Amino acid sequence: MKDVLTAPFMVEMIRTATNMYAHGWDERNGGNISLMLEENEVREYLDPEKALRTIPTGFAAPELEGKYFLVTGTGKYFKNVQYAPEVNLGIVRLKDRGQQADLLWGYADGGQFTSEFPAHMMSHAARLKVNPENRVVMHCHPANLLAMTYVHDLDEKQFTRTLWQMCTECIVVFPEGVNVLPWMLCGTNEIGEATAEKMKTARLVVWSQHGIYGAGKDLDETFGLIETAEKAAEIYMKIAHLPRVNTITDDQMHLLEKRFGVKAREGWLD
Ligand code: 13P
Ligand code: ZN
Numbered sequence: 001m002k003d004v005l006t007a008p009f010m011v012e013m014i015r016t017a018t019n020m021y022a023h024g025w026d027e028r029n030g031g032n033i034s035l036m037l038e039e040n041e042v043r044e045y046l047d048p049e050k051a052l053r054t055i056p057t058g059f060a061a062p063e064l065e066g067k068y069f070l071v072t073g074t075g076k077y078f079k080n081v082q083y084a085p086e087v088n089l090g091i092v093r094l095k096d097r098g099q100q101a102d103l104l105w106g107y108a109d110g111g112q113f114t115s116e117f118p119a120h121m122m123s124h125a126a127r128l129k130v131n132p133e134n135r136v137v138m139h140c141h142p143a144n145l146l147a148m149t150y151v152h153d154l155d156e157k158q159f160t161r162t163l164w165q166m167c168t169e170c171i172v173v174f175p176e177g178v179n180v181l182p183w184m185l186c187g188t189n190e191i192g193e194a195t196a197e198k199m200k201t202a203r204l205v206v207w208s209q210h211g212i213y214g215a216g217k218d219l220d221e222t223f224g225l226i227e228t229a230e231k232a233a234e235i236y237m238k239i240a241h242l243p244r245v246n247t248i249t250d251d252q253m254h255l256l257e258k259r260f261g262v263k264a265r266e267g268w269l270d
Helices: 008-022 039-043 119-128 141-152 158-166 190-201 219-239 250-260
Strands: 032-037 054-057 069-073 091-094 100-106 137-140 178-181 204-207 211-216
Touching: 008 069, 008 091, 008 137, 008 219, 032 039, 032 119, 069 119, 119 137, 119 190, 119 211, 137 219, 141 178, 141 211, 141 219, 158 178, 158 219, 178 190, 190 204, 190 211, 204 219, 211 219
Parallel strands: 178 204
Antiparallel strands: 032 069, 032 137, 054 100, 069 091, 091 100, 137 211, 204 211
16 A cells, blocks of 8 residues: 555645634634545555544435545644644544545544534535536635625625726636635534535635635636635725725626636626
8 A cells, every 4th residue: 555645635634724824814823624535546555444542423425424634633734734744634534324434544633523523524515516527615704805895895795896896817716706604603514504505606705704605517726716716805805995996897798708618606796
């Protein structure tokens, strides 16, 4: 068996967590990532029949039974992932209709997966129905998106339109827009279900006064989605208190749709 620390998925996960920390999106233990793995890639490094222990999930996700995930640990600092991956990350396989997870590697100090495991797994299930290629769910606390939820209308059409207006490429990167949840208690099945519901129509879901969820086919795409939305929110926070003299008009957005072959969320442009 090869050393799992050399696996491309592991190297990419560690780089991504490190980069997210460097962007200031993951203070302390803030944020979490889950990456779905293929059985054949796991088998190169681990024996799936050798579970270290079994962890109850507290919810059911029958569509994910038998699926493998590399997931950040609860209470673990993104800052430390690169120095001690085996303590801060774990590889699990769901069983019993998703109600339990066999730990195959990691959480070496006796820890377990993120407290946001329900939101991650329910979002994976929702996104896989929209796009069978989806592999990543990522949560973090980027300052400008968070700040925006204190001063901007939380209506998702209005919130999205503001983001689209802040950088020309926003509508190209997330034409479906962002969905927005009101403040809810984190780490619960309820916020997991609400997030998954929102994931049916967009890959970005803002958690008001908390952070953002992104989903995508790989770590790069998902990171890029959050990065683009956060850049737009940063520009908004720089200009929100100033008179708006110019903007990107809806006519210009339609030109972008044509040029880049994307379609904005139905009814969200005039
Ligand atoms: P965990 O440490 O359990 O991953 O929680 C961090 C977080 O961001 C909660 O929303
Ligand atoms: Zn959080």
